[in-house]
Amino acid sequence: MNTDTNPPHDEPDARGGTGPLGGTDAHGGSGPLGDTGPGGGTDARGDAGPLGGTCRDGGTRPRGGTGPSDDPRTRQGAGPRKAAAWHLDEEDLRAYERGELTPPLLWSADTHLAGCAECRARLAALADPVALDAAWQRLDAELDAPRPGLLEGLLVRLGMAGHTARLLAATPVLRRSWLLAVTAVLVMSAAAADTLRAPDSPTLFLALAPLLPLAGVALAYGPALDPTYEMAVVAPMHGFRLVLLRTVAVLAVGLGVNGLATLALPAYGLAALAWLLPALALTATGLALMPRLGPVLAPALTGGGWVVFLMVTVTTRHGDGPLPPFTAAGQGTAAAVAALATGLLFLLRNRFDSVTPAFTHHSHGSTL
């Protein structure tokens, strides 16, 4: 190969030898000249062969009886045709080594090198040993690289940076088992609400749904379910960033699952969405209390407070209307709480930078 306007492989080869890209290769076998090979037919990628179709100069490669190359640089001597009877010329090898060879010539060189030990050896001799070693290491490291799971792959396809997707995919709470458990609870609560046929709102569903994102966020960060918590805390990545990343991920999943459950309650219309603002309020409050109370106690108290509050409103309400948190006024209050807690959370962001009191306490008891 070279970069002439008329590639040498398009010229007749009186010797009847095989050209650099038209003969023996790892895929096409050792066919006679003009046979369909990587240069004459379909290449390894299943596309039109790089040299068998339209050439770079727009011409068409001659077939049948025309030798692929008469360029002296590529002529390695005539003789009986055998595996790798021709070889890549020096200039092309150098371009290949420098990474400057472009498709389709690159593909052809790839294909030939795969089947020709001699050219591989010449290439290795040309290459800077340090660069070659680095290239092998890069390749090996890529082969070692963990295959992205379903979630990670999806996040990357959605445009998220690979390293961020990995951080999210390692969130324990996003694991399948947890999702299944959450879904089961929601299905049950939605079914219960549907069965009870409450007149104005699916109270049981609305009471349970806000707790799920809260629980998810609590489990997504902190020592409870993150085995690498202590390593993560002392890493330069800001703890608050990790919290936010995982919160957003868990909220997206939790709210999504809740949303699907809401769709299962069409009879209630928008009233079935009254869980959303309380869910945001509870999650933000639980997070804001976390630096002070720890990742277990903070959401537990927040969730417990929500349950107690609902029980009080159930016992004191008059009539059959929705419970106060699910009325317009209640929704406004929930929005205000969510905003306040989010502000507080922002103010306390640096407190996520060291291990929580609960973790220190636990560890003192067991490891000192």
Place this chain on the structure above:
Amino acid sequence: MTVTDTGIVTVSASGLTLRHGGTAVLDDVSLRLEEGITGLLGPNGAGKTSLLRVLATAVPADRGVFTALGHDPGTAPGRLALRRTLGYLPQNPGFHPDFTAFAFVDYVAILKELTDRAARHREVRRVLEEVGLGDVRGKRIKRLSGGMRQRVALAAALVGDPRLLVLDEPTAGLDPEQRMRFRDLITRAGQGRTVLLSTHQTEDVAMLCHRVIVLARGRVRFEGTPAELTARAAGRVWSSPERDPGARAGWRTATGAFRNVGDPPEGADLLEPTLEDGYLLTLDGAEATAR
């Protein structure tokens, strides 16, 4: 950083105090670390893990200050700068068990802000080779032995080529062969770095460390070289056919005679002291102070 007779001071702490539930787990701890490996010796409950957590910036001290590698972790920028050059191996390192060794170290590398995929993968591969796990890098962690898991954790601490390594009892729970191998790894890791290694095994210190700190009841009881700690027991170790009631500590040796540590009686058959003798006498002094 200052230079002393023995080396470059890279970490300097003064008056570190950490209280928990009314108890001082660290009580006015002052120390300095130099480039090379320093052993932190102490019995269970001495406050070793608390001290390491403070120095690793996992927990802020209630009182006191320290600087490490020229950074002040009392400030947010200083803490971030220190964390960028810190490797921490916790006492009970946790793993995502379904991760492979490579994936786990890769995950920690991301936490350490190595975001360029190719460069990160090269670095992960390098540290796994360094701890001798190149061949099993694709294996899931749950299929690795305890010693191998500990090496995975060390690789995670080493990723990013930190200048300060804080290792909390890295040899605990390892069998003798694994322990020797791990000591070799730590020796290599200590070249050109500052390493603080907590242990309650004096052999670790004797084999690895050029300096040693003894911590008991939250206070520093000794700071110096292993030879200086050993020298504390000079003339205070003797042999006797039966346990000497005046000894602070004594135990029967393989020869059947008792090795006693404390204040020997006149004419006692004095023995060459070891690091362990010096350590025991230092702890005994700490207990006497507490009493």
